[in-house]
Amino acid sequence: MEFGPLIKYYRTQKGITQKELAAGICSIPHLSKIENNSKDANEETISLLLARLEVSFDEMEEKEELIKTLLRDFGEKINFYLREEIEEIYQKLKQIEHVVPFSAYMYTYELYKYRYLLFKGLLSEAEVQRDILHKQKKNFSQHEKYLFRYYNAVFLILKGQYKKADAIFDELFVENNNGFINGEFLYHWTFVKSSLDQPGHAIHFGRQALQIFMNQHNFYRILHTLMVLGINYSRSSIYEEAQVCFNHLIRNAELLKEEKILPQIYHNMGYLQNRMNNVKDALRYYEKSLSLQPIKNQHYYVTLYAMGEIYYNLNIIEKARECFLLISSQSKEIVGVKKQSLLSTFYLIHMESPEKAMKFLETKVIPYLESAKEHKDDLIRYYKLLSEHHNQNGRYLEAVNYLSKIT
Template sequence: MKLGSIIKYYRLKNHLTQSELAQDICSISHLSKIENNSYDGNAETVELLLKKLNVNMEQEEEKYEELKEDLQSFYDSMVFYDLDTADKQYANLIKQEEFASSTDLINLYHLYLFKYYIYKSDQEKMNQTQKVIEKLNNSFSPFESLLASFMVGLAFVKENKIIEANDQFVTLMTYNPAEAITFNGELYYQTALCASILNDPESSIIHANKALNIYQNENNFVRIIHTKMLLGIGYMRLEMYKEASEIYRSLIRVTRLLHKKVLYYQVLYNYSAMLTEMGDYKKAREFLLECKGHFPRGSLEDIINKLGLIETLIKLNEDKNEIGKIIDDVLTMCDKKQHKKYIIAANMYKYQLFSQPKYYAYLENIVYSYYIDNSLFSEAREVALKLAERFTETGDAKKSLDYYIQYSDLSKKGALK
């Protein structure tokens, strides 16, 4: 706790100039040095300044320790994904900003708020807090600098800038001093998440296992579930279906017993995606139908679940008109700016059902370029193969060869770069 900052805080709060406070106590330059924490001042001078400001240092120290404890508890709630508790703690912390600004806790105060706004997807407050953090950057401790870099990575993830986020996290791992241990689990988890999104299952599994080890030692139950879901996805993509199935069955049981309904249905969806890939469309449909109605209408989970259901119904040759109704429902729910990827997927299914020529034209002119432009290289690879096969059928050897080459290039790069 910096005494000079406390004196400055209460001087400004009492609307006093440095000249007015220093009068009959010390020189203005002497007070300035104390307030800037470049000089402690002798005990008698400090006592007179505090008395003039009517400040009880014992009470200030108690407030400081209380704020310190509140910040740590707030951070822990987010690490343990107890967001309901974090909401309540945030309401209390936001009232303490003025006092926090008078202490050396101000950096952590804004860093933790930044993390909270990221979790809440509050873009406006994220932007505002990021500007504050940039101004505070020169006063950061080594730990705070690392934490700020980690938060920037989280913001990249939230903004769907996955390659930038991955680069940020990988760079952080090259530093990773002992004092950064407090967020190592999150660092490994987020790196695993980025690798999963970028379709690098080997890397995702490696980092997910590191995160899992830390979360298990911390008894961080929600994050254990999240991490095991990443492992399930990784094993599925490596066609290690037995290992993935064991994870999903375990998670279904655990989330049901813990009454984690949202997580339960997320696991069911992931399991259904694997079953679809394995060709077990009936079982996949069963899980997708169980999920139906349990995600908030229009939420990302609701949209993705319905798209999964559309795919399985197409594979099962169900009634086209009924499938078309679900597609139209998805298109109605999608926001043109936020859900462009899912609008494209819904339109792709619609053309696939009702017009093969339009379907392949849409794949070539819209879908493929969108996937490439947005670094969705695994999806782009699948489209390249479909187009190569299509042009082989239609006798367009040049285009067929071109797409086979693109498919090969994407495969060689591991569908990543």
Template sequence: MYEGKIIKFYREKAKLTQQQLGEGICSDTHVSKIERGMTDYSPEITLLFSKRLGINIEEEIKRFKDIKKLLNRWHDAIIKEQFEEAEMIKDELEKEPLIQITDYQILYGLLRARYHLLHNRLKQADTIIKAIQTKHKELPPYERNLLKHLLGIYYLSKQDMIKAVNILKTISADDYKNPEYLLNLAAAYLAVNSKVMTYYYAEKSLQFFISTNNFLKVIDAETIILMTRESDGNGDFQKLVEQYKGLIHTCELCRVPNKKARLLDNLAFEYYSRQDYEVASRMYQQSMVLKEKKSVAFLISLEGFIRTCFEGNLLTNNELIMLCQEGLSISMEIHQVLYTINFKLLLHLINNQLREYYSYLSTDALPYLKKCGYVTLVQRYEKELFNYYLKIDEKSKALELADILINAG
């Protein structure tokens, strides 16, 4: 089975025809059948082929079989966010010539895309994914579902939550055998404000990560579960704060500053929601320090910090405008439409340009947010717009929005 594929690979590498390889050994027709696994042949023939090609066929068969194990180890290292291990395996695979044999090309390509997504290199991942989709109309079951998972991660990174939900929920658990995708599905449902589905999939993913000792992903799953919980009284809120602090401490022990930063953002938002602007602003600042400046993660913290300082009157307008311009510049440079919109809206608010703010909200922001599935943001902005139309006596527009809001409720 393997011998024919390996012989074909090294024959083509040596730029020999089937006739040249078989000369004095067997016919070119027989060579063709051996390469395609369509005939029986004696060990003596493969030995003669090996000698002519300058290879040890037994060693090559072992290497060929080991590639699948190496690919599985690479995927496991990526899932567990073991960056050094993933880098070492990537380098090893890149030096392996047999990876080019068709059996592993699709899986190798998909895992290369997954590796780029791990490092948030969306352009490189997208290029690989599109190339695979173009070349391979029909994929084996596992690879087909892995592709769906990659697309889900890609859409999440691109802030297109509706596409993320729609693709991730079509994954076949029986064919894929990688429940990690349930965490991504939970994150997508959280973004579209479906908290029941969020909790359900986050809890399922949590059990999987606990069973596989994937402690970093346990933090992610527990973070999402915390975000589905609502605290009514002060006692509930203090309990929520303690849970967040416990996870933050775990991040410090595991030395994962990116996860700690995300938790700080979430806790900052909890304080912001309760109008405790001083504490919220400090937490957003702590989070920003842990992040790469030209990243979506940094923009999340920066936007939260600006909103907190604006509503809490903690900075001057000039200081806020400078921060907004910085955020807008980064958003445009890294092609983040959502944050470009958010910082433009903030600039209008800070400059007290209410007419421009609501005009931009109506014509640009809301259509984009609806298209991408940001349910919570859409509902918040529609309520803002409704109140504004009532205030300026635009009753027909207010009635249109009222109808939307009633149906949404």
């Protein structure tokens, strides 16, 4: 505990002069040096000064130990994704926040505060906290420097800047030679690799993260990791492993009463069944997902679009039209569904005029998919469609252009 600055803090807070505080205990110059940490003081002098300020020496030492314990527990609860316990510990830390700057854990506390804001999704506040920490980083320990860079990578994930986040993870992994690498780190890197459409890397890191979480009995992170693994096994056509992941997810989510994650599990199981050409099962899982989702929600429209596409491919045109019309008319103000909105419009036009639909695909859909850096499978599919269309109409140069984009 930095007792000098602590004494100064309480003295100024209580409106006591240095002369009043020092009287009968030490000289005023001696007190001034103590307050500015330029002179060590013995425990007896510190105790007398604190007693006059009506602050207990032992209580301050206990609070420093409490800060240490709470921060250790806070990091653990974050890693185990225990929402209620994270909130409880954070509120306890807030109650003794005024003491933290005088402890040995000042920067660690501020770093964990940054992580808490990221955990809550409070990105504007997290950005302010990041900038404050950036000014102090020269004072960080090696581990604090690692935490700051790692949390910056998490911040970039939440901002959708996956390439920048990936670069940080790569640097940290090489520099630390596995020294600070844990399940949480590997899970976030798995998520980044998945978002960058690198399923091989996502599976590699995801399996490592899953093993760590299983050894720790970290049930919530097991669910999250199984989800990302299942998605990437599906993309890699490793269907048996994907099915194992989603079956585990369904059982465990129901056991843990994690109802919020079930719609996403059912959606991804539907995606897997569709890739396996089990369209009836795909529709069944999509319908289960839709039944658990609130209307006018991003994920609701993503699932509805997936159903519409299956109906269209099965030539059940009226049901497909119903899905696409709902998306086209209701999703304009919903963040994250522009792709589904554009493609719904494409299919609606295609029902009336295939030629106009192809023009819309070429001028509206493809530019968006390319700029948004959507998964390559989506782009390849529509490149092929346009190439075939141009080829059938004798526009061979345009057809070759789209084929070259695929290769």
